[in-house]
Amino acid sequence: MTxxxxxxxxxxxxxxxxxxxxxxxxxxxxxxxYRRDALGxxxxxxxxxxxxxxxxxxxxxFVMSTNPDGLRTTHTLQKEPDxxxxxxxxxxxxxxxxxxxxxxxxARLEMELHELxxxxxxxxxxxxxxxxxxxxxxxxxxVLARYQPDLVLLVPTLHDHNLxxxxxxxxxxxxxxxxxAVRVFLxxxxxxxxxxxxxxxxxxxxxxxxxxxxxxxxxxxxxxDTERTENFERVxxxxxxxxxxxxxxxxxxxxxxxxxxxxPVVDRIGLDWLKAxxxxxxxxxxxxxxxxGPGADSLVFEFDQGHLNADGHAHVAKALAAVxxxxx
Numbered sequence: 001m002t003x004x005x006x007x008x009x010x011x012x013x014x015x016x017x018x019x020x021x022x023x024x025x026x027x028x029x030x031x032x033x034y035r036r037d038a039l040g041x042x043x044x045x046x047x048x049x050x051x052x053x054x055x056x057x058x059x060x061x062f063v064m065s066t067n068p069d070g071l072r073t074t075h076t077l078q079k080e081p082d083x084x085x086x087x088x089x090x091x092x093x094x095x096x097x098x099x100x101x102x103x104x105x106x107a108r109l110e111m112e113l114h115e116l117x118x119x120x121x122x123x124x125x126x127x128x129x130x131x132x133x134x135x136x137x138x139x140x141x142x143v144l145a146r147y148q149p150d151l152v153l154l155v156p157t158l159h160d161h162n163l164x165x166x167x168x169x170x171x172x173x174x175x176x177x178x179x180x181a182v183r184v185f186l187x188x189x190x191x192x193x194x195x196x197x198x199x200x201x202x203x204x205x206x207x208x209x210x211x212x213x214x215x216x217x218x219x220x221x222x223x224x225d226t227e228r229t230e231n232f233e234r235v236x237x238x239x240x241x242x243x244x245x246x247x248x249x250x251x252x253x254x255x256x257x258x259x260x261x262x263x264p265v266v267d268r269i270g271l272d273w274l275k276a277x278x279x280x281x282x283x284x285x286x287x288x289x290x291x292x293g294p295g296a297d298s299l300v301f302e303f304d305q306g307h308l309n310a311d312g313h314a315h316v317a318k319a320l321a322a323v324x325x326x327x328x
Contacts, residue, residue, distance in 0.1 A: 043128055043139065044095075046070040058304045060098045069143045072101065072125040077146055079122075084328060087124040087144055089136045090155030093251060093308055094127030098301055103310035105251075108317035109324075116325055124149060132159045132223045134168035137231035140238060148242045152235060153286070153324075155249050160223035161269050163209040167220050169227045183218055211269055225273055232283065247284040248274070251316055254305040256289040257296035265289045284327065291319030 048066045055061070066072055072095060079085050088094050088106045096104030106125035113121045126144050128135065133156060140152065165187040175181040186193040197204035201216045208222065209215055223231070236246040255266040266289070278285040292299055292315045299312030308316060 043070050062098055063100045065101055072096065072104065075122050075124050079148060082120055084121045085124065085149045086121060086151045086153060087126045087147065087149035088153050090127045091131050091157040091159060092129040094155050095129050096313065097129055098304065098307050099310045099313060103313055105313045105317055108313050109320055112317050112321035116321060118328060130159060132157060132168050133228050133231045134172060134223050137234050138172055140235050145238050148244065150244050152239060152244065152246050153249050154246060155251055156270065156274055158269060160228060161211040162222045163213060163215060163219040164207065164222045165219060168222055229277065247286060249286040249320065250289050252289045252292060254300055257293050257299055259290060259293040261290060261293065286320065286323050288316060288319040288323060291316060
């Protein structure tokens, strides 16, 4: 047998063995390394009325309602001509994870602006737990655009920088290039690939890893800088259709709430990129990270310092209203 035929025979045998193992592991029920629909983000169910949410790991217990589009707002598609409509987009802190409907950032921001004399403003809560900026772009194009907000105030999220097997753009738009296509196909469909990953990494079954986590697996950022730029541009272009505009906002993390008013704010991943993006475009950036310190432990949940409580939303909304008001 010639070397070429032996090589071909080896490929055929390897392929048959791979298919055999796929069938065996499928019957055995070995889970995939990448759990589809477990990206850390989702869209909340539509039409919920005073639904009581219970935290899966922390003792959150709060009441939430959603409209027919799955947005946590009572504002309807129809907008009165004399109303200035603002939409807040972001992850769980914008959504208001842990607080009742009237205590969310959007509800409190609307109240603060009314108290400052802008009774013509309404604020839509378009936050969704775990959303990346790619998912925000998707939500804007599929849902929020029909509400035609005059201003989208988007809060960039650290979820963008989590390490995943399949990026959000690859899920929504498909992979780009042959290597990415192979990786995505294996991550989503191959049980052999999933099994092999568990042999080289104890974290292989985790759908997301925090930035900087050492991993021997082929992972990618959930959203790249290039994809984030495209996300912002597509939202801005969509808003142009009816004369709306896009702005960005930075909310405080727990570390920011510990700082003295004059102290430098805490650095965070992606901040340099965000500042550079703002400098290169006409997109405004509202930074209220230093609004509420120092020692503001009372503004987050004792059992979950990553989320603002009702007082936290009230304080941040007051600061956000103050910087927004002169530009409205």
